[in-house]
Amino acid sequence: MKIEAAGAAFSPCPDRFVTEGYREGLPLLEQFEELSKIEGLNGIPFLYPHGLKDNKEMTRLCESINRSVGTICPDTYTIRKWKSGTLTNNDPKTRRESLELIKESMDLCHEVKGADVLLWLAHDGYDYPFEHDYSNKWDMLVEGLREVANYRSDVKVTIEYKAKEPMTHQYISDAGKSLLLCREVGAENLGVVLDFGHSMAAGENPAEAVDLIARYNKLFHIHMNDNYRSWDDDLLTGSVHFWETLEFFYRLAAVGYDGWFVIDIWPSRIDGVKALKESVKRIQSFDKLARELPMKEISRLQAQNKTMDILELLREKTTRLH
Amino acid sequence: MKIEAAGAAFSPCPDRFVTEGYREGLPLLEQFEELSKIEGLNGIPFLYPHGLKDNKEMTRLCESINRSVGTICPDTYTIRKWKSGTLTNNDPKTRRESLELIKESMDLCHEVKGADVLLWLAHDGYDYPFEHDYSNKWDMLVEGLREVANYRSDVKVTIEYKAKEPMTHQYISDAGKSLLLCREVGAENLGVVLDFGHSMAAGENPAEAVDLIARYNKLFHIHMNDNYRSWDDDLLTGSVHFWETLEFFYRLAAVGYDGWFVIDIWPSRIDGVKALKESVKRIQSFDKLARELPMKEISRLQAQNKTMDILELLREKTTRLH
Amino acid sequence: MKIEAAGAAFSPCPDRFVTEGYREGLPLLEQFEELSKIEGLNGIPFLYPHGLKDNKEMTRLCESINRSVGTICPDTYTIRKWKSGTLTNNDPKTRRESLELIKESMDLCHEVKGADVLLWLAHDGYDYPFEHDYSNKWDMLVEGLREVANYRSDVKVTIEYKAKEPMTHQYISDAGKSLLLCREVGAENLGVVLDFGHSMAAGENPAEAVDLIARYNKLFHIHMNDNYRSWDDDLLTGSVHFWETLEFFYRLAAVGYDGWFVIDIWPSRIDGVKALKESVKRIQSFDKLARELPMKEISRLQAQNKTMDILELLREKTTRLH
């Protein structure tokens, strides 16, 4: 399996209350050392701008710990200047800057053979009723995505939907809208990141989202975590929703997904390294357990509406409830 | 304005606890008499099968109280035999029956010059993880909608999305998926019913949904009600969400919607006739108030990110808070 | 373990759309026959009025299948006349009738040696802002509960909290308010039914509610089911929330609960008898698995904030993720 870890495990994990963060963060090079010790983690995602000497340094660093470059993520979300949006910013100059940032990320991605370019448009949204003219914003969104996707077709661009946070409403909020955007833009290299927790918090069943997105050949990337359905809590994979996580891997197997998984958790109060190790273990184990399930028998029971038999089978084969 | 009322105001409004309902229902003919007294209600929707002597009776009844025939709604939701789905039922015979029912409704709609045919696929969904093979179900859904839309292009077919109830998950759950389906089917006469409450309970801002659906020329019909965002409570229009209801009418004006509004409430414990009258009043008043707002000024403030000024303007011009 | 099953498994399970229900219901006597075949089900709850020849018939029926009488439940929720409330009804006569019904249930409970009298005040709530004077309603609620609890101290009266459905707001909505009521009334025989799903839908962690209610010696009864956190879906125990159900049993063991469990599900589309059998199996298995957990070790890890180690331990000991 191809597994990456986002950087939060080594960051101070600050929030709006504890702005100093819940622990000391690690410098980038020490993060690499820690990551190199975690078996099963074979990719490293990078934010862009990356703060390294140059792009070659990125390849060198990854090679030095025998890892691939994973996702390249243009920083559309940690910088103040995007506070009123990137691709949908009312100011044409700021909009242009965000487009350039994304294109540079694409060039970088191509150069370092990264997995893809991730677009999370955190500030392209609104907080209050009447704050926006939605048609106007949607026009800008489509136009921006089209320009980006067409910039170079040899790099995949993946949009990460999320319903809210940091704004109360983000435009690219769920699987349906993401796919609709992809179809309107109509570029082969534009696809979707399915973040398990974002899907849950959008009121979806992530396993159903797998099938829907795969149907349109847009399942480009997966983010793993868990939450309590109403917010992006970024908890450990499968720590809250055992069955729905299992079904998620079951459907991934069914549609033949063979891409990357990003461990996207926010371990502010727990041991970051242990959290990563247990996350790798869980991703591998859920995948294994899902593939061991009797798919033919389950399909047969599904076709006969025998839901109770499915529940019994699952309890017996996946838990120690006996 | 073109306003219809669904029949719940005159039904006993039973639920899973009070199966006898909260009051006596009215026979169909007496319902007509009551409806005829409510000014502003100029359309009558019908369930199909309609239980009338014949289709001509429908036209005659409506003409007798000087009303138009509104939506024709094939009964895909009150009958036990659909309990495992209509267009996505595993049993080909049941699936076929549902297709025939919908086609008959389309013929009827054409004959009586109804507004459109409403599809609410209440039982095309699931309750438990692992209950369905989603790809399989989505295939059936697309195929069924395609057959229906292509049956005759001179009748509009409108799909009503809803995230849950009576099942915990319905396939056509939100605006994005509805539009995605419309685009995959690709028929001009297939569109969307935007139910204010369903949109709220799907985690959407209904006003934003107006723009999105209108963008693709699929805003075929509107249902009005209100709720507390987590369930389809079917309360009186604007009784909970004043601003979001106002913004809904504001965006309807902006995109130039001139179609029907259905009053879709569930007045189990309140006076049904009063509830309809107040609903008509509210739909008319929200529309009027929305159109009186200074659209140019609001657009200017939106373009300048002057959200606080918008909030102040709204408070002054739409409420008695001064 | 002491396990009862509510009657829904043999009812047509109607709802507001499919008022005829999703299947044929069973007559009371045939229900008994079915129940007698389900091992592990050792109690029978009764609605009051019970529709039997007389109270002795109740004892006789239960004895005939070697079961105990479980909860006696005054019918405060299926009858139209309670539509504006029971103990908080504005009409003193209706209020009085509800008090009498509850007292008769208490007499019956004593006579047939039932477990307790369940109070679910489904219609004591409201739908709209400004509908009620809450202080006035709370006064009536306290007064009513006090009269009931003091009527006879040899029968336990247990209040079942639920946040919503059939009304959008019920007064006795969560664990905190339930305990507050118990403490204001101050009667030893007044306690709380903890319904797993109601607790989830009230935004609580049911396991935490166990400890809170037990702290005040008010954990009188347990209802088992599951849902998706936003509504009382009444799904099969542990079918959605594996860990939280397991923790629920873990805390029940910790506080020494030895009372009844009611299987309170709504199996409208699944096989009712299978659903009951699987529910019994699950209640027994979750209880067993919870008791097999190394409580001392978990306590030690909890005291040291070693959350990650707890998650690892749980994965290994309770699932087949390895």
Place this chain on the structure above:
Amino acid sequence: MKIEAAGAAFSPCPDRFVTEGYREGLPLLEQFEELSKIEGLNGIPFLYPHGLKDNKEMTRLCESINRSVGTICPDTYTIRKWKSGTLTNNDPKTRRESLELIKESMDLCHEVKGADVLLWLAHDGYDYPFEHDYSNKWDMLVEGLREVANYRSDVKVTIEYKAKEPMTHQYISDAGKSLLLCREVGAENLGVVLDFGHSMAAGENPAEAVDLIARYNKLFHIHMNDNYRSWDDDLLTGSVHFWETLEFFYRLAAVGYDGWFVIDIWPSRIDGVKALKESVKRIQSFDKLARELPMKEISRLQAQNKTMDILELLREKTTRLH
């Protein structure tokens, strides 16, 4: 009216993504200058430790702009060392430190004649199932609150409930539990802060919470803001929920509340000063409008279950829908 403003309007409003914040913050003294210009703001709340030269400086500063000292808020939430709790921390030394901090705040409050001491126990909670022994934690909570309340009876201590954020579960999560704690501790000076948004996000109707908390004479303080019911969005008062905000003020008038209101918003992307001015205006206007409502007539309609007439009256008297 007695109105205070929390400091967020002049802070950079950082969050977990934009850690530099959405704008430059103002130094404390400049904040005072800005606050002095906002009419209607007559109190200033302080975090403790306050960072001023000494306590007298606090009085002097407030007097210099002709304002009172409002709430004193011990800093139980922005400092890393509380990350595993304050009053419920497993480490007795940290627990003791938090108790001392609160007591010092009480001394300060007495010295500067502050309104009260606010306790928001942000980190006394948990993220994962099985993370805590809840009985143990509740014991510590009761014990801590008792020690604090008994430290000096001449200072009011007010607990602010919140269901989640920054943890997924906080112990003092809703009105019922808050009152239960107050009653178990049994100290006259221990009461509750009712934060409108926290109440909404806890699934409550804040207006109902007013009556409940006032019933037990525990309504010590009010925080004003708004949100979309699922999270503490800290939006402008009444910007989302017009009717529920109006009813909130209506019930405050009904129970005779005459204490302080804190404007507790998080204006990261909007003009902070404008947001405060509009908030003052809204608090004053909602209060005025609520008091102008015909309370006797509404009471009469409530007593007769005439909900529809209430809705009509409200529309006419409080909005421009006509």
